[in-house]
Amino acid sequence: MSVFLTKPFNIPLGQKDKATQIVCAKCGLSEREIISIKLHKQSVDARDKSDVHFVCSFLIDVKKTFVRNATPYFLPTDVLQNIVPDKALYGKHAVVVGSGPAGLFAALYLAKSGFRVTVVEKGSDVAERKQAVEKFFCGGEFNAKTNVQFGLGGAGTFSDGKLTTGISSPFTFTVFGQFVRSGAPEDIMYDALPHIGTDKLVGVVANLRDEIGHSGGEFMFDTSFDDFAVASDGSVCAAVVTGKNNVSRTLACDCVCLCTGHSARDVFDLLLDKNVSLSFKSFAVGLRVEHTRAFIDNAQYGLAATHRDLSAASYKLVHNGEKHSCYSFCMCPGGVVVAGNSEPESVVVNGMSNYARNAANSNSALVVTVGADDIERYGFGRDVLSGVRFQRDLERRAFVLGGGNYVAPCQNVTDFVANRPTTAFDITPSYPRGVRSANLRDFFPSDISDSIAEALTVFDRKIRGFGSSGVLTAVESRTSSPVRILRAENFESSVANLYPIGEGAGYAGGIVSSAVDGLRVAAKIVEKFRVRS
Structure with a gap:
């Protein structure tokens, strides 16, 4: 018996139960020649919204030394099982x-x-x-x-x-x-x-x-x-x-x-x-953006958004701006924004999802990377702990801007881009301690705020409506170690x-x-x- 890894094959939505027949056709095998078949990798191809499908490769165990559209596979070593x-x-x-x-x-x-x-x-x-x-x-x-x-x-x-x-x-x-x-x-x-x-x-x-x-x-x-x-x-x-x-x-x-x-x-x-x-180590800071899960699912999957085979949609966005690159980070489909502070009288946000990813909103951090030169320019010195001081300052100011009691400052995406106050939120923010309307455009040094605003207008062209709906909550500051x-x-x-x-x-x-x-x-x-x- 030999185990082979197939090339990636397209599997239409609703046809996972026909995977064996598709593999047989692609590999020139009959079903009786396959001793076992196991899914190896699976992704969703949604580039064409009229043809959303899975792309899958399989491990097949057969009594053959050659299989079309497949290569011999050797199981990696699990070191913890061999100690x-x-x-x-x-x-x-x-x-x-x-x-x-x-x-x-x-x-x-x-x-x-x-x-x-x-x-x-x-x-x-x-x-x-x-x-x-x-x-x-x-x-x-x-x-x-x-x-x-x-x-x-x-x-x-x-x-x-x-x-x-x-x-x-x-x-x-x-x-x-x-x-x-x-x-x-x-x-x-x-x-x-x-x-x-x-x-x-x-x-x-x-x-x-x-x-x-x-x-x-x-x-x-x-x-x-x-x-x-x-x-x-x-x-x-x-x-x-x-x-x-x-x-x-x-x-x-x-x-x-x-x-x-x-x-x-x-x-x-x-x-x-x-x-x-x-x-000192460079790290990223920014805001957590939320849209409704239905909006993200529809934007990514089109008419297939409600198909039973598909889970909540994700995205990955990057914009290389003039001052900073801004990118999505730790995207949580069907998740919530949580309180991630580790010190009193500070506000830190992060994203969290359960396995089902079925919460009303989907969220992601939108962050820019800051280096030693940036931190020094912001007035926090240039030493090993200057990044920690900058993080702590952002987190304490977010606490004050939220009005205390670990309430988070929040703003509509459209209002952030336009640099104006929010009077009513476009969607219901999920941060558990509650939110308070605040102008987050003034929260960061201007190069960070402007980079996020610029990126949102670009992201709106990549995902129509991304930059013209949703809310932003501050502050995302614990992306990595400083x-x-x-x-x-x-x-x-x-x-x-x-x-x-x-x-x-x-x-x-x-x-x-x-x-x-x-x-x-x-x-x-x-x-x-x-x-x-």
Whole structure:
């Protein structure tokens, strides 16, 4: 028997059940020659609104050595399924700080390899975290330690759970496979725009936590990472943490993995004080735009918008303007705008979708990238933490502009472009703490505001009505880390055995790339300590 990967074939809407017949016709096979057939990749081609269809490739198992329109396929290696614990690593202790994708996958790899692993997480376990987030969304008290940014699963848990990535890594297959084993829907293995959804991701990260525990790992929730100690040879030898009831502990360890996410500003302060090498990193800021889901679906799919085979439509928009490029980011079809702040008296917005993507609106960030020159020109200096100061200023001013109580400032798209106040919103904004009309055109430095306004007029020509309907909510400021924790080719920071990992360290952007970074750094740690042992 041989497995072949077919070329992409067009599959009309409503004809998924005829996929086998279509494959047979394209590949010159009879159905009895196919032992098994499995969908490998699926995307939607909606360029011609009168002929919206799927483009699919398949894995077929046949008793042949050659198949027309197909090539031999070899299953990638799932490294987490092939780890054999190494006795040489027993007794080695790794402290993993942060339980987002980078931390969870690094911890899982290390624990399966034989390390004793302790995961230190500032926020709560997922059930308590979900309760705290929902309470805040409904008007309750803000919790600075457990929120959309902090807690089991990291910031991605309360997002769309999208798994699109631009990286090419042998670990990507492992990440997707582990998500499925942890309860993610199997369609993430073949969908061109895979996503898990917040409602399912909560269970997925809980299952990942349990697997790490079954492999010998330990979790310390509601525990801050306060300091680390260095041995006489200059390498990390302990982590200092403070848990519940403000009890401080020193955890002797062989290495510390920093997987703290892009919002752990206290960790950046600590590392700077400890003379760990850091650098400024460019990041993006902007607004979150909302349209009705029906509008986006109709614009993208035409008359096929309500077809049962199609889920909520997405888009990706870019405009290279004179001052800045403006682009859509973290698009959430059939989702809501959520409160993503991690500090009191600040407003931050992000997008979130459940698996079904069936909310009334669809949203996306519209952002521009700012660099060191921009930040200095805006008056926030030119040092490692100048980006953090700029973010914090935007977030605090958004809180004031919203009138307090975590209400967000909001404006119609048309009014933003025309630079005039909004008297009545075109659609119902979904931000849970409520919105207040404000002129967001004056909120940013003029080069940022003008770039977004210019892009909206261009996007209106790409998606008719995009720039002449909908609402904008401020402020989208946590797109990526504003700081990079420098590391060498062996992934160590300027302090030996201190490993910066994932998005917060400046080496990833999104769930998949963060998880991949966790795996590849963990593999390097195992390699180092195996040789040393």
